[in-house]
Amino acid sequence: MAFIITIPGIIRLVAVRTPDEVLAVNDASMVERSLSGRGGLVNRSVAAKLAVFRTPDGDIWPAFRDRLDPLRAAHQETLEAALSDVGPLLRGIASEIVELGSYVRTGAAHCSTGVIVQQAVGRLFFTDYAASEESYDAAQTLQSWLSAGPLRTYWLKRSGALQAALDRIMDLSRGNMACAHATALAMHNIVGSIELMRRLARHGDNLAKIGPQDALAQTLRAPTSVVREARDERRVGPVRLRARSLVLLAVESARQKRADPGFAFFASAWNRCPAHSVVPALLADVWRAAKADREGRA
Amino acid sequence: MSRENDGFVFRPNLLQRLLDALYRVINVFVRWDRLPTLIGAVNLGVFRDRLREHNLHHTGYGLEESGDWSTGKERWRSPDGSFNSLDHPRMGMAGSRLGRNFPLPECVPDSGDDLLDPSPRVISQELLARDTFIPATTLNLLAAAWIQFETHNWFSHGVPEPGNEFKIPLQPGDDWPERERVDGCMQIRRSLADTTPRETWLGATPTFRNSNSHWWDAGQICGSSQSRQAEIRSGTDGKITIGPDGMLPEDPAHPGVDLTGFNDNWWVGLSLLHNLFVREHNVLCDALKARYPAWGDEELFQRARLINAALIAKIHTIEWTPGILAHPALDFAMHANWSGVPYRVMRAVLGEDNEAAHGIPGSPTDQHSAPYAMTEEFTSVYRLHPLLPDEMNVRWLDTGEQVSRELVNMQGKSTRRFMEEHGFTNLLYSFGTNHPGAIRLHNYPNFLRQFEKDGQPLLDVAAIDIMRDRERGVPRYNRFRELVGKRRISTFKEITSIPGAADKMRKIYENVDRVDLLVGLLAEDLPEGFGFSDTAFRIFILMATRRLKSDRFFTDDYRPEIYTDFGLDWINNNGMKSVLLRHVPQLGPALEGVKNCFAPWNVL
Numbered sequence: 001m002a003f004i005i006t007i008p009g010i011i012r013l014v015a016v017r018t019p020d021e022v023l024a025v026n027d028a029s030m031v032e033r034s035l036s037g038r039g040g041l042v043n044r045s046v047a048a049k050l051a052v053f054r055t056p057d058g059d060i061w062p063a064f065r066d067r068l069d070p071l072r073a074a075h076q077e078t079l080e081a082a083l084s085d086v087g088p089l090l091r092g093i094a095s096e097i098v099e100l101g102s103y104v105r106t107g108a109a110h111c112s113t114g115v116i117v118q119q120a121v122g123r124l125f126f127t128d129y130a131a132s133e134e135s136y137d138a139a140q141t142l143q144s145w146l147s148a149g150p151l152r153t154y155w156l157k158r159s160g161a162l163q164a165a166l167d168r169i170m171d172l173s174r175g176n177m178a179c180a181h182a183t184a185l186a187m188h189n190i191v192g193s194i195e196l197m198r199r200l201a202r203h204g205d206n207l208a209k210i211g212p213q214d215a216l217a218q219t220l221r222a223p224t225s226v227v228r229e230a231r232d233e234r235r236v237g238p239v240r241l242r243a244r245s246l247v248l249l250a251v252e253s254a255r256q257k258r259a260d261p262g263f264a265f266f267a268s269a270w271n272r273c274p275a276h277s278v279v280p281a282l283l284a285d286v287w288r289a290a291k292a293d294r295e296g297r298a
Numbered sequence: 299m300s301r302e303n304d305g306f307v308f309r310p311n312l313l314q315r316l317l318d319a320l321y322r323v324i325n326v327f328v329r330w331d332r333l334p335t336l337i338g339a340v341n342l343g344v345f346r347d348r349l350r351e352h353n354l355h356h357t358g359y360g361l362e363e364s365g366d367w368s369t370g371k372e373r374w375r376s377p378d379g380s381f382n383s384l385d386h387p388r389m390g391m392a393g394s395r396l397g398r399n400f401p402l403p404e405c406v407p408d409s410g411d412d413l414l415d416p417s418p419r420v421i422s423q424e425l426l427a428r429d430t431f432i433p434a435t436t437l438n439l440l441a442a443a444w445i446q447f448e449t450h451n452w453f454s455h456g457v458p459e460p461g462n463e464f465k466i467p468l469q470p471g472d473d474w475p476e477r478e479r480v481d482g483c484m485q486i487r488r489s490l491a492d493t494t495p496r497e498t499w500l501g502a503t504p505t506f507r508n509s510n511s512h513w514w515d516a517g518q519i520c521g522s523s524q525s526r527q528a529e530i531r532s533g534t535d536g537k538i539t540i541g542p543d544g545m546l547p548e549d550p551a552h553p554g555v556d557l558t559g560f561n562d563n564w565w566v567g568l569s570l571l572h573n574l575f576v577r578e579h580n581v582l583c584d585a586l587k588a589r590y591p592a593w594g595d596e597e598l599f600q601r602a603r604l605i606n607a608a609l610i611a612k613i614h615t616i617e618w619t620p621g622i623l624a625h626p627a628l629d630f631a632m633h634a635n636w637s638g639v640p641y642r643v644m645r646a647v648l649g650e651d652n653e654a655a656h657g658i659p660g661s662p663t664d665q666h667s668a669p670y671a672m673t674e675e676f677t678s679v680y681r682l683h684p685l686l687p688d689e690m691n692v693r694w695l696d697t698g699e700q701v702s703r704e705l706v707n708m709q710g711k712s713t714r715r716f717m718e719e720h721g722f723t724n725l726l727y728s729f730g731t732n733h734p735g736a737i738r739l740h741n742y743p744n745f746l747r748q749f750e751k752d753g754q755p756l757l758d759v760a761a762i763d764i765m766r767d768r769e770r771g772v773p774r775y776n777r778f779r780e781l782v783g784k785r786r787i788s789t790f791k792e793i794t795s796i797p798g799a800a801d802k803m804r805k806i807y808e809n810v811d812r813v814d815l816l817v818g819l820l821a822e823d824l825p826e827g828f829g830f831s832d833t834a835f836r837i838f839i840l841m842a843t844r845r846l847k848s849d850r851f852f853t854d855d856y857r858p859e860i861y862t863d864f865g866l867d868w869i870n871n872n873g874m875k876s877v878l879l880r881h882v883p884q885l886g887p888a889l890e891g892v893k894n895c896f897a898p899w900n901v902l
Contacts, residue, residue, distance in 0.1 A: 029412045034403035034501065038780070058499035068406055069502035231404070232777055232811035243777070243786060243811055 101289025
């Protein structure tokens, strides 16, 4: 059942939470990724937040490109191909996987988990990608930019922190926008999964009992929600989308109701995440590494 | 700075901001067209400023290089429109892309089956087809020909080529000929694709190129390329070639069609206006040669072209436009556009460079928020095919005799034969005394709904008009309204009071947001005196002045050094009536007492 709220001039929002509705609305042709900011102050504010994810020459980050954008399809295909040969990719980040495994087992790492994850993700694109506390701070700044309230939003922009974070991420990503998106935004879901793995490992002898695929199923996390806009009015199944509604697809909430692990990556939709193979494999390897570490020490 | 708009940005001044706020309040209570004339005219200026700020969007030039350049050519219009802007030489050049009036993400076509929904063929049959001819009684048929004469100056998407056609399923009982069906469907060719490299920031917005120069440069007469110009010029005294009968010669590549700058979709209406303004060009060459005997062919051609183009622009601005949009505020505004307001105090207060006070010609060039280009939305609102009747009365000026003739027999390769048979003078008189169709639903000329065109499959132009907007990503009617600053409507009855139309639209579309732009524009209830919809008019407000304000030759270079004193006087002192009477003096009695040459003439 969709949640709909309309306060004229303030907000026009539809939140969709069931798996079928999420997929149907995601697939509806008049529901777009680009936001016009029409529909109320909140709609405008969200649109303004997403508008910063552009390169200095106006190029658009891949995750914000619309369905019919020929570059989106091309980027997606190229990246999916590059991320499909999982074995060599994971061997290239073996040391980060071991370190994350160690963190899952012991709860300690030589630096924050976020930095390790960011480096692991970055090295899927560039073998010499080097994350740091500063680069992870930048990623956190960008993540908090998306969820911050008005005062923090104002401060992030006014203080220059937002631009500095964008610049740092883009520099490290060498202009590769897929890398920028992965190391600034998408990585937080992996960090969340690693933290869940740590929690799982802490309890009893879960680390010994639970296999990598089961651990993955229990800890894989999708983005909490993704945002779209309904350009025109349309009914999608039982959901009535009014024109200029901000559409919130509660992906994580829907994923929990669906056993299919591909759901977190929209694996069967037009906007499937190009990392739909490598991320589950990475998480499974982290659990394996944690288990191996435990067995080695035992 | 907007990254996509090549650095152009429009910043309203304090007065403009104040007026904007004031009129937002006023328009809550009173529509612009119900305000007193002067206040209504200022309201139009406020709309224009808003549109200049928000409704100009660059799509890239689509061209890597501009045309050839050599010093001294800055005095003239280049054949392809390049170097009109000396800082941005590709701006408005033939072959460059059409721009957009809406943010690019708004200009994305529907995907999948939605693109063909509802069927354009059903719309053509149920909503557009003409039952009985509805005349526009305040206009004559020359007004219909005129707008096509002008649009041929401004844009062309090129001729669609076969391959990957849209397949429109047909309803049982559809009379579309069996021989034309493919897999039981009607086929519509796609717009010519833009194959130039796409800028990454274009997103999903499709782009299309304008094969003509975008400028208001008499390109329909003079061509949009050096080679075309060479074909139409006589090489003597700057003149354009005419035959021994004083008429344009035949295009060797298109039998039955005149050789001129741009001759696609040719018919008698275009032939009349092209012949008229070629005569005007050649008269200008004679007059310039008499004053500047040392000038050679090139100088004479280029100067005459400048003057002729400006005269055409003036006629369009202060005669055709107030003719078709007969509202006192608009009449005032269009005259102000060309020559400023008639109040000395206001002129003094607003200053020499103010376009509203002194008119756009001679004011500083300004691109506002994007490089100049014709836009897809502009081409959409100028789909005015209902202006064409299916038949007209051909009248003989000397005998008063008249016969009814079908328009289908006075177009394409039949054009020259028809012109020869009935004569230039009689046909001008006939056009002046026939009405065009009203731009309304159920008034689309039926001959265009099964139209044979050389080198093309059978065409339902009405269905094609619908598909063109859809494939080019022009928003449908309701969102289009919103994006030009009007309120979205929520019911079909809010669009139209045409009897039965709302019910028919509801049956076809079900959802008011799905109404096609063309259908909404044709259905919309009109402001008093208007010949087309207020929604289309919003684009018009912006683009009509932009064609002048962005063009160096109408602004910074609208001066005697470029036009000559004689040229500026010629533009000031002439209009459609004097042009007609100069070249066809026999029309005198028919034009006696006629104030606007696009209004019906006297039937003698």
